[in-house]
Amino acid sequence: MARPASGRVTSAKIVIAGGFGVGKTTLVGSVSEITPLTTEAIMTSAGVGVDDTRQVPGKLTTTVAMDFGRISIDRDLILYLFGTPGQTRFWFMWDELVRGAIGAVVMVDTRRLADCFAAIDFFEHRRLPYLVAINCFDGVQYHNADDVREALAVSPDVPVVPCDARSRESTKQVLISLVEYVLSMRRSRAAAPA
Numbered sequence: 001m002a003r004p005a006s007g008r009v010t011s012a013k014i015v016i017a018g019g020f021g022v023g024k025t026t027l028v029g030s031v032s033e034i035t036p037l038t039t040e041a042i043m044t045s046a047g048v049g050v051d052d053t054r055q056v057p058g059k060l061t062t063t064v065a066m067d068f069g070r071i072s073i074d075r076d077l078i079l080y081l082f083g084t085p086g087q088t089r090f091w092f093m094w095d096e097l098v099r100g101a102i103g104a105v106v107m108v109d110t111r112r113l114a115d116c117f118a119a120i121d122f123f124e125h126r127r128l129p130y131l132v133a134i135n136c137f138d139g140v141q142y143h144n145a146d147d148v149r150e151a152l153a154v155s156p157d158v159p160v161v162p163c164d165a166r167s168r169e170s171t172k173q174v175l176i177s178l179v180e181y182v183l184s185m186r187r188s189r190a191a192a193p194a
């Protein structure tokens with residue numbers, strides 16, 4: 001992704017990842033200008049033991065394929081958002097999902113931090129820039145960014161930012177932070193001697 005000369009529109013793909021029930025579908029839905037293409041299925045008894053709903057009471061739907069949305073950050077930058085399916089049985093889709101992505105948002109629920117480890121490992125391994133967005137359920141951020149960074153053992157340059165997945169403004173801010181981070185990484189990589 002490069003910032004175009006004026007008048008041209010650039011689009012970029014961003015992956016939204018994180019554990020089951022962390023707010024990925026909510027985030028894509030709150031910020032998208034198009035009706036998010038979500039394949040939510042009502043969880044039935046068939047999902048018992050497969051989808052862990054014990055930690056997420058009140059959650060009746062599960063994303064079986066993925067969330068897809070679009071947001072214009074400004075006149076010349078459009079982001080396409082691809083939510084990962086939360087369940088581990090969809091791991092095989094991740095390679096496809098990250099192809100062409102400029103970066104990823106890893107959402108965490110600080111009450112269930114470990115749920116995001118797999119996503120972080122995946123992006124580290126692929127060297128895809130990511131930031132950590134702490135979804136503040138009920139408006140409460142239980143742990144501060146530094147504690148979360150330490151608990152997740154992510155490197156100091158990875159942004160760790162708060163977010164309310166239900167809020168368009170908050171979500172948009174997270175996406176802008178990611179784009180800025182990706183651009184700064186690219187600039188420093190370009191400046192580094194080969």
Ligand SMILES: Nc1nc2c(ncn2[C@@H]2O[C@H](COP(=O)(O)OP(=O)(O)O)[C@@H](O)[C@H]2O)c(=O)[nH]1
Pocket residue numbers: 018019020021022023024025026027056058059063086135136137138139163164165166
């Ligand atoms: N209170 C609160 N609830 C949220 C927030 N984000 C998501 N939820 C709820 O948490 C549940 C799981 O969210 P969902 O987006 O389906 O999670 P996903 O599995 O990551 O796609 C849903 O019932 C949401 O309404 C938030 O920021 N605050």
Ligand SMILES: [Mg+2]
Pocket residue numbers: 024025026062063067086
């Ligand atoms: Mg979902």
